[in-house]
Amino acid sequence: MKAFLLSVLSICALGAAEPAKAPAVALVGRLLEASGDKAEFLIKPSRHVVVTFLDAAGKPAARGERSVVVKVDGKDLALEPKPEGFLSKEPLAAKEPAPIVVQVRTTADDKPKNFRLTLNTAICGECKRAEYACICAH
Numbered sequence: 001m002k003a004f005l006l007s008v009l010s011i012c013a014l015g016a017a018e019p020a021k022a023p024a025v026a027l028v029g030r031l032l033e034a035s036g037d038k039a040e041f042l043i044k045p046s047r048h049v050v051v052t053f054l055d056a057a058g059k060p061a062a063r064g065e066r067s068v069v070v071k072v073d074g075k076d077l078a079l080e081p082k083p084e085g086f087l088s089k090e091p092l093a094a095k096e097p098a099p100i101v102v103q104v105r106t107t108a109d110d111k112p113k114n115f116r117l118t119l120n121t122a123i124c125g126e127c128k129r130a131e132y133a134c135i136c137a138h
Contacts, residue, residue, distance in 0.1 A: 028133065029130075029133050039054060047091035063084055070102050078090060
């Protein structure tokens with residue numbers, strides 16, 4: 001009986017000592033964040049680009065007045081507005097690596113927030129995400 005009570009107390013103590021974990025946000029793309037605005041930049045398997053705006057909890061949020069320009073290797077990518085962001089009309093070219101610039105404006109009068117990344121869809125060996133969205137410190 002003592003062993004049973006000690007086991008139960010040990011399990012309770014371990015559970016209480018474990019720190020609370022932050023809620024995981026199910027992002028698979030690159031998080032773009034500036035001045036409180038958050039967006040996810042994702043390259044789908046079809047090589048179409050999706051930009052989804054996020055609320056403070058990391059859930060998809062309404063696009064509102066926001067606008068986005070995506071330039072790949074210096075050329076504008078045509079985007080189609082969606083309720084929560086934008087979707088590219090054409091897939092990305094096969095050339096990798098290529099520089100990508102994403103410009104996000106909260107309103108038409110705002111100065112754009114620029115994000116620079118490299119088109120590289122190879123999978124990172126550490127975090128298992130595409131290299132353009134890698135979260136490792138390498």
